[in-house]
Amino acid sequence: MKYLFMAVALLAASTVAHAKQRTVIEDLPKEIVDNSHVIMVEVAIADTAREKLAKIEAKAMEKRTDAGLPAYQPLAHDPATMPARPARDIYSTLPFEVMFPFVMQDVTRDWGLTEGKGTPIRLRITVETIKTADAAMAILISSADELAGKVDVLDATGEQSIGSFYVHVVNAHGGLAGLMMRGGGIREKLAQEFALESARILTGSTKKDWKKRVKAREKAQEQATTIAVATTASGPQ
Known part of the structure; x- marks a missing residue:
């Protein structure tokens, strides 16, 4: 019973905090804002992030093996030259430097920066920073998943x-429930939120x-489906 009360206390005290900071260094020209589309995303990993990323990448490669997928071929690294975009449900099995560009392009397109719009x-x-929360520290005090860069x-x-x-x-997590709410796919969630802030x-x-924008897109999709x-119902005329 004592341990049950302790568990309940930990759940009650749990927290999940989300902080997303955007700092503009050099303003975009007015004619570019909301009038462009992303044709290429290049990713460079700074030395400050490389060690932590290597550990995270190892888990992604395990997922690829568990999914029965062949080893990733570096020749397909450039999203612009790939024969077809991979399904989003296998992003978690791709190397970070390949997955991240796909997420950035997906999100910016969702925000209306579609191919052919404005300036390419x-x-x-x-x-510069990427890390996942330490489970033990999150339960005792707090820990966070982080992704930062220019x-x-x-x-x-x-x-x-x-x-x-x-x-x-x-994304800071405190307590057992905070970790439970965190779920999986942390690397992809960080990339998604980074892309949202960029968009x-x-x-x-x-x-x-x-x-x-989301409502407008959903309405357009519904109309297209209708x-x-x-x-189809009317058949050939």
């Missing part, structure tokens, strides 16, 4: 700088605006 841009991301926005050639900003995602800068949007169903 490249993103060069330098990851994003340089470049022109289509990659030669000219257009703007830059810094993103720092911190807000690229589109000049707020969370309120983002909700409007038209497709109606067309």
Whole structure:
């Protein structure tokens, strides 16, 4: 009974805190904001993040083996030259430097920066910090999943700088329930949140605006589905 009460106390005291800091270093030109599309994402890993990333990558490779997938071929590293984009449900089995560009492109497209819109841009991301929470520390005090780095926005050639900003995602977990709520796919969740913060800068949007964009996209998808169903039902004319 004593241990039951202790467990309940730990659950009650648990917390999950999300901190996402965006710092603009060099403002994007007004004509670029919400008027561009990402054609390439380059990822560089700083020495400050390399050791922690190696441990995280080992788990991703285990997932790939467990899924019965062949060893990843470095020749397919560049998303722009791959014959087809992988399904999102296997992102967790890809190396970070391959998975991250796909997530960045997916999210920016979800935000309306679709192919052909406005100015084509490249993103060069330098990851300075990446780590996952320490379970023991999270239960006793608190620990966090983190991903931080600088994003340089470049022109289509990659030669000219257009703007830059810094993103720092911190998801702190405290208590047993906090860890339970954390779930799996931590590496992908961090990449997703980093991409969301980047998209807000690229589109000049707020969370309120983002909700409007989501509703508009869902409405468009519903209309497209309705038209497709109606067309199928009517058959050839």
